[in-house]
Structure formats: structure tokens, C-alpha cells
Amino acid sequence: MIQKTILPLCYLPPISWFWAYLQGREGEILLEKQEHFPKQTYRNRCLIHSPNGRLALSIPVTKGSGEHTAYKDIRISRHQPWQKIHWRSLEAAYRSSAFFEFYEDELAPFYEKRFDFLFDFNEQLLQLVFKWMKLEPAYGMTSTFKADYPAPAADYRERIHPKREPVKVLHPYYQVFSDRNGFLADLSILDLLFNHGNKTMPMILE
Numbered sequence: 001m002i003q004k005t006i007l008p009l010c011y012l013p014p015i016s017w018f019w020a021y022l023q024g025r026e027g028e029i030l031l032e033k034q035e036h037f038p039k040q041t042y043r044n045r046c047l048i049h050s051p052n053g054r055l056a057l058s059i060p061v062t063k064g065s066g067e068h069t070a071y072k073d074i075r076i077s078r079h080q081p082w083q084k085i086h087w088r089s090l091e092a093a094y095r096s097s098a099f100f101e102f103y104e105d106e107l108a109p110f111y112e113k114r115f116d117f118l119f120d121f122n123e124q125l126l127q128l129v130f131k132w133m134k135l136e137p138a139y140g141m142t143s144t145f146k147a148d149y150p151a152p153a154a155d156y157r158e159r160i161h162p163k164r165e166p167v168k169v170l171h172p173y174y175q176v177f178s179d180r181n182g183f184l185a186d187l188s189i190l191d192l193l194f195n196h197g198n199k200t201m202p203m204i205l206e
Helices: 015-023 082-094 100-111 118-132 189-205
Strands: 004-007 028-031 045-050 053-058
Touching: 004 015, 015 189, 045 082, 045 189, 053 082, 082 100, 082 189, 100 118, 100 189, 118 189
Parallel strands: 004 028
Antiparallel strands: 045 053
16 A cells, blocks of 8 residues: 655755655655644754753744644744754754755855745755755645554654654764764754755655
8 A cells, every 4th residue: 555644844844854754755745734833843943053052942933833833833933043043053053064055155145035935944944955965845735734654654743753762863964063072863854965965865765
């Protein structure tokens, strides 16, 4: 039976998200659009390897964006200069990496242009990452919310979570600050792209 894969739409998703996506390519892939917004997840945060170790970059959302608000309706807060903070953090973490300069011109506008809705921001970023990875976007969106998807569906909405063990851990690879912090697993896909460029896809699949 062809498998259905349900994934959360994350902010610059962790590497394991892309592993799950690639595993599901033979079947139907759906991104969850109808869920109530869950707090403290990868929906509005990503993890990078900073000079001081693992660093969470969180996108602030407007007050009232609680667990009873649909994710697609969550607005990004304008009360904090989060875009400047995130961009400076990315530069501090990856400016000296081998491939940062190849990607920065396309990434920088996401930290300059105003975006109103978190879902739209995340999907447009995802499309950019797919382009970099030469990966065909072959997903749909959920039209209604379902609490459970019966087997053989692969439901990663709660499994890909910063407080849970990664669904996939790659073999340790070179990271800019691994000499001082050691290898940090399952960071944002940017960590792999900035450090290894076009080797990203085969490294995920090996």
C-alpha cells in the first residue's frame, strides 16, 4: 500500500524533516495546514550551530496566537527586530562556512522583507531550500484537521519536535564550530547546506 506522509511546516526545518520527506516521495506527502498552532515547536523556531553551541532562533507571533488559533492564521509579531537578530546570528554561525556565500543573496531578503503570516513565510523559505537542493516540491496541504492518521501513514507532526529524539540522525559531518562544541545533530537544514552545499542530498540519503 502506498504510504501517506504528514509533515509539519517548520521554520527552516531540521535535517530529519527532509529525511522524512525523502522517505515519503513514493507516496502522497501532505503538509499540515489546518492544525491549531502548537507552541514551542519547529513551526516558529530553528536550531543552528553558533560559536557557543546550539542556538534556537524563534519567530515571535502576535499575542492571542494560542493553541486555539489555526496555524495558517498565525501572524508574525512586528514588536521585535527578530529578522535582524536572526540574520546576524546566521552570519555569526556560518559566515566562515564553505557555502554560505553561495546562498546568502537569496536568503537575505527573507530577513528584510515584511511577512505577515508565519505559514506563508515558512513555505516560501521551504521552496527556496527545495530549489537549492534541486528537490521537486511534490506535496499537498491538508484540507481538514485529523487528529490521527491510521497506518500505514507516517505522521510526523508530533514526532519532529525539539523536545523529542530526532527521527533520523546523520553520521557526524564537518561543522564550523565542531572543534569547540563537538558535533550537534539534527540542526536546521541550513547547517548542512552551508557546510556541505550540493552534497546535502546524498548525505541525508546515505
